[in-house]
Structure formats: C-alpha cells, structure tokens
Amino acid sequence: MxxxxxxxxxxxxxxxxxxxxxxxxxxxxxxYPFATIDPSTGVVIVPDERLDFLTEKFQPxxxxxxxxxxxxxxxxxxxxxxxxxxGNQFLAAIRECDAIVEVVRCFDNASITRYxxxxxxxxxxxxxxNLELAMADFESVxxxxxxxxxxxxxxxxxxxxxxxxxxxALKEVLEQGISARLVKGLTKEQIEYARKNFFLLxxxxxxxxxxxxxxxxxxxxxxxxxxxxxxxxxxxxxxxxPISCEIEYxxxxxxxxxxxxxxxxxxxxxxxxxxxxxxxYKLLNLSTFFTVGADECRAWxxxxxxKAPECAGIIHTDFQKxxxxxxxxxxxxxxxxxxxxxxxxxxxxxxxxxEYLMKDGDCVFFKFNVTK
Numbered sequence: 001m002x003x004x005x006x007x008x009x010x011x012x013x014x015x016x017x018x019x020x021x022x023x024x025x026x027x028x029x030x031x032y033p034f035a036t037i038d039p040s041t042g043v044v045i046v047p048d049e050r051l052d053f054l055t056e057k058f059q060p061x062x063x064x065x066x067x068x069x070x071x072x073x074x075x076x077x078x079x080x081x082x083x084x085x086x087g088n089q090f091l092a093a094i095r096e097c098d099a100i101v102e103v104v105r106c107f108d109n110a111s112i113t114r115y116x117x118x119x120x121x122x123x124x125x126x127x128x129x130n131l132e133l134a135m136a137d138f139e140s141v142x143x144x145x146x147x148x149x150x151x152x153x154x155x156x157x158x159x160x161x162x163x164x165x166x167x168x169a170l171k172e173v174l175e176q177g178i179s180a181r182l183v184k185g186l187t188k189e190q191i192e193y194a195r196k197n198f199f200l201l202x203x204x205x206x207x208x209x210x211x212x213x214x215x216x217x218x219x220x221x222x223x224x225x226x227x228x229x230x231x232x233x234x235x236x237x238x239x240x241x242p243i244s245c246e247i248e249y250x251x252x253x254x255x256x257x258x259x260x261x262x263x264x265x266x267x268x269x270x271x272x273x274x275x276x277x278x279x280x281y282k283l284l285n286l287s288t289f290f291t292v293g294a295d296e297c298r299a300w301x302x303x304x305x306x307k308a309p310e311c312a313g314i315i316h317t318d319f320q321k322x323x324x325x326x327x328x329x330x331x332x333x334x335x336x337x338x339x340x341x342x343x344x345x346x347x348x349x350x351x352x353x354x355e356y357l358m359k360d361g362d363c364v365f366f367k368f369n370v371t372k
Contacts, residue, residue: 003303004041004069005280006097010125012112013105014211014245019072021249022273040072046281046288047274048299050331050361054290055297057339066288066299068281071097091136095199099283100206101276102129103245106225107213122210122225123232131177133202138174140200141167163197166190170200181206182236205283208233208240209276217244218266239279243272287360290331291315308356312366322370326352331361 009015023042046066055063073093094100104122118124145167151160166186173183179202180194195203208229216223226242233240251262251271263271281301288299289311302311313320333348334340343349358364 003098003284003286004071004096005099005101005284006071006073006094007101007103008073008094008129009103010105010128013103013125015103016072017245017249018103018209018211018243019070021245021252022070022277024252042070042072043067044070044277044280046277046299046301047270048288050288050335051290051297051299053335054292054331054363057334058292058294058297060292060294060297062296062298064296064298066281066286066301068284068286068301070101070280073097091133091201094133094201094204097204099280100204101209101280101283102126102206103209103211104229106210106223106229106242107216109213120225122229126208126229126232127177130179130202134174134177134179137180137200137202138171140198141171141174144198145171162193166194167198170194170198174202179203179206179236205285206236206238207279207283208238210240210242211245212242214244214247217242217247239283241272241276241279243276248273287358289358289360289362289364291365292363302358304360306358307354308352308358308364308366309354311358311364312368315366318370319366319368322368323354324367324369326356327365327367328352328356328362330359331363334363 007015007019019040019042022044044067046068048065051063051065071093104125105120106122108120144163148157148160148163148167151157152164169183169186170180174180180200181203183191186194191203194200210226210229212220212223212226216226220226220242223242226240230240230242247266248271251259252273254262259271263269285304286301287304289302291298291300300311300314302314308326309320309323312323312326327349328351329340329343329349333343333346337343337346337348340349
C-alpha cells in the first residue's frame, strides 16, 4: 500500500518533534518558522499485539510488522491559499497525502515562538488551517462548476449532470470557510465520488493531535486547551489524541524494559505514539491480514474492501494471477484455541474463493497455480 498520512500544523506546534519520534529519524526541528521546508517522508511500523502473539506461538525466524508512510509538511500560515509563507508548497504537499494528522499546540511556553505572537489559541489555530484548506477548495470547486455547468445545462452531459448538485453543495459550505468533509445533504456515494474525482484538501479524513505540556499529560481533564480540541473533534466526528511530543520523543529513544518502565511511570500501557500510529492506520482505511509459519510471521496491509485475490497480489503478483483459493482462520479463534491444529479441529478453518472480502485479523494461506 502506498497510502500516506500528512502531519500538518502551524509553525512551531511540535510537528517535526512528533515526526522524529514516530519515525525515530532526525529531520530538522528548530525553534523558528519554516524549519521544515521540504516534506520528509518516514516509514512507520504499525505496532500490533496480534502479530506479537502469533510470533510467540510460531517462533518464526522473522517477524515483520505492517508499515505505512508519514509525511512531515512545512508549517502553514494565514494566507497560504493565496501563496503566503510557504503556502503553495504546503497545499501541494497535502494533495499528495491520503489523510491529515493535524498537530495543535495545547501548552504555554514563552520560550517557544508563536508564529503570530498572539496567546495560545488551539481553536483559532485549527480555524486558520481549516479556512486555508477550504478557500483553496472553494477555488477548485468554482473552477469545476464553470466547466461543468454549461455541459450539464446545454449538452445534458451525464457526468456533468451528476456532478453539479455535488459541486453546488460543496460550494455552499466552502464559501463559509467550512471544511468539505462537513458537508450535509450528500449521500455516501456522492461523497466518495467527490473524494475520488475532485481531490479536495478539506475532504480528506482528519485526526487531531493535541500537543500538551508534560505537566498536563497526566491530568488531561484539567487541561483546558486539550478539552477545547477534543470538543471540536467530537463535533466533527473526528478523533483527538493527546500527546506530549517531548515525552514521546524521549520514549522513542528507549528500548525494551526501559521503555516499559517509562510507560509504567506514566500509568500507560502503550505510548501516545502507538495510539496515534494505529489511529492513522485506521484513518487511511487500512486493515491487516497475517501470514504465519516457522519461517516468518508477517502483517500485511490492505485497503478495506479488497478481495482475496487482490490481497494475494500484495504478496506477489503471481499469487493473484494464479489464485485458486484462500485458507483462512480468524486471529481471535486462534488466540482462543491456542494452535492451528485446534482451529482445524474446531472447524474454524475456512476455504474462501475469489469473491471473499478480506477482514482485519484474517490469518491466510493462499493457494495458487501459475502455468508458464
């Protein structure tokens, strides 16, 4: 899967520190606007307790986690849709992403420069980004309406006729500075059509990361900035994940027992980064199937809605070309029963054909035949 999530936000909100922690890489993270100019891409390992359990049971020579790409994008400023700051690069970079992870500053610190020298204002910062994306989309929608309106009215072109009500509905919200993903009155089919054909920035799925102070991380109920972002996310049907980017970067430098000790001291079972990576994975509409055995236990990424032959093709194109069937059992059945033999004896091993829609947690053995 080549899907990727883009980390966005205003300058100096912690984007690059977060990216460094997520990818355990070292991009420039400095205390001044536009420290990140060229987008940096990092491959992220998706933590998966199911793969850990399978590896423990099968004791393979190799364990390979699922991965996807994170994209660190330059900070946006007000007026980006008109080319202010690094606006053109910012918008172009977001177009390359399939989902948006928006980092929002939720802490006071006089030593860290605010891009506009105003007090910390999470809701205001979110509004700045949403407005710039909406304005860029408004221009795109207007341009498409200009092309399709005559085709629909005069030529009765089927595509144009279908698109016009969608475009008009989108225009109504965008001209108010409201994100396209919050449009009302369109069917799921129409929204999906718009997503695939109009390439609108504010129609991309989003989750918010509230970058809180170290001192607030253990007392989020009393962190007013976090509560503001959480409430906004809930009103949009989006997810908000609280993170202290500095703490997470420290955790990313630790391994094994040291990492567990640190998390225990925070009263956490997993790091905020692990939760963020998992949430981003789901935001991209991705799921995981497993192949297991003595040689390798591996998690494979697939897009929800893919059929068994397509997933076989993720492993190797020959698997898809010569697909015969897929022998599948559910991870939860394996966990409950303890072994493949017990799964078989319980009648939980299934044989699925070409029309089978793969499910998250499927453990699969593909059977194929390619004649030369």
